[in-house]
Amino acid sequence: MNSELWWLYDVIAAVIIIAGTALSAKKGLVKSAFHLIGYILAVVLAFSISGSVSGSLYKNTVRSSNIDKLNKSMESDYFMTEFKDYLEGLDYNISVKKEKLNTIFASGTDVDGQLVKYINNINGKKADSDSILLRKIHEGYASITKKIVSRELSKYAAASAAEILKDTDTNIDDLAPLLSVLEDNHKSAAAYIADNYISQAYQTVIRLIVFTILLAVIILLTVALVKAFTDDESYTSPTSHVIGGIIGIVHGGIFTFAATAILRLYAIMGSNEKIFFENSAVDKTYIFKYFYNFIMKM
Numbered sequence: 001m002n003s004e005l006w007w008l009y010d011v012i013a014a015v016i017i018i019a020g021t022a023l024s025a026k027k028g029l030v031k032s033a034f035h036l037i038g039y040i041l042a043v044v045l046a047f048s049i050s051g052s053v054s055g056s057l058y059k060n061t062v063r064s065s066n067i068d069k070l071n072k073s074m075e076s077d078y079f080m081t082e083f084k085d086y087l088e089g090l091d092y093n094i095s096v097k098k099e100k101l102n103t104i105f106a107s108g109t110d111v112d113g114q115l116v117k118y119i120n121n122i123n124g125k126k127a128d129s130d131s132i133l134l135r136k137i138h139e140g141y142a143s144i145t146k147k148i149v150s151r152e153l154s155k156y157a158a159a160s161a162a163e164i165l166k167d168t169d170t171n172i173d174d175l176a177p178l179l180s181v182l183e184d185n186h187k188s189a190a191a192y193i194a195d196n197y198i199s200q201a202y203q204t205v206i207r208l209i210v211f212t213i214l215l216a217v218i219i220l221l222t223v224a225l226v227k228a229f230t231d232d233e234s235y236t237s238p239t240s241h242v243i244g245g246i247i248g249i250v251h252g253g254i255f256t257f258a259a260t261a262i263l264r265l266y267a268i269m270g271s272n273e274k275i276f277f278e279n280s281a282v283d284k285t286y287i288f289k290y291f292y293n294f295i296m297k298m
Contacts, residue, residue, distance in 0.1 A: 006281035009288035016259060017252030017287075024248025025241045031230055032244035032251070038222025039254045046214035051298070054207035062202055063194055069152035070190035079144055079179045079189075080105070086140040087119065092127040094119065105176040112137060112172060134168050141165040141172060149198060156205070156268040161197035201268075207298050208265040215258050253291075260291040261298075 024032040080098055087096045096119075104114045116133045120126045127133065142162035150158035164170055175196075178189035282292050 004281075006284040009282060009285045009292075012259070013256045013285075013287045013291065016256045017249060020250075020252025020255055021245050021248035024251050025245030027244055029240040029243045029247070031226055032247040034226045034230065035222060036247050036250055038226070039219060039251060042215050042218035042222065043254060043257065045218060046211045047298075049214060050207045050211040053210060054203040057206050057210070058199060058203045061206075063199075066153060066194045066198065066202070067187065067190045070148065070193055071187045073148045073151040074179075074186040074190060079148070082144045082147070083140055086143065090136060092119065092123075094122045094127065096122070102180050106180040108173050108177040110173070111176045112168075138166050138168050138170065141170075145193065145197065149193070153198065154201075154205075154269065157198040157201040160201035161193065164197050204298060205265070205268060208261055208268075208295075211298070212258065212261050212265065215261070219258075256288075257291050257294070260288070260295050264292070264295050 024035070027035070077098070080101055084096045084098050084101060088094060100118060101115075104111055104118065107114065112134055115137050116130050119133055119137075120128070120130075128136075142165040145165055146158045146162040149161050165172075175189060175192050178186065178192055282289050285292075
């Protein structure tokens, strides 16, 4: 969605809230109150259960498959070759020896510091400041890992891994020896990436799926129970309808919350081009951003 259409987010939220208000006003106080109790319970249960099971579900379902797919994407010395080409592509006019990179990575000790020192001494003069070099080195890690992950896994997971590795505070020492060509099999590196760089992305997806399913089931169960155990309330007073409408505002908010979770799930499971949420657009909204920011914390 174009960021200029930011207002459409608020329109969607407003329509849902108004619809919830109107429907609750029609139902009256009693039914609206019972529905509200069920809806609040649905949100609380869906939120807590989805959060508690997402980690174990990831480990017991997709983790193993992700490791196999990542291992498949890391044939021979792909990382070392790509990293060498990346460093030589920087504006430093340097020729990097892959053997030296392998030695540095295999050591697993202050890999970032060794790389900065090596690059700054290739031509016998300092190529750049240590801080700038460190940032560019991590951008290289991020770019190559993103390619590896996106080959077989989702673009969202790839982007998440890249964001972690771009951070110069991310310690590469544990992963580096696993990426060395001295390693005959990169399955250990694949497992490390699966556990440290893409795990949170997949847990987010799993949590959103579990959350939306539980929310829908409990809401439908609430509707069925209220319908079965309450009268039609054809006798309700105008006051009852007014109070029901006020309660309906909360109903609408809960349904907007649910819609935001579904749209967020759609966004992160699609390609980069299909991302529905643009932070620049969401930040401009008056209502929608509060629902979106809460979902982003999941």
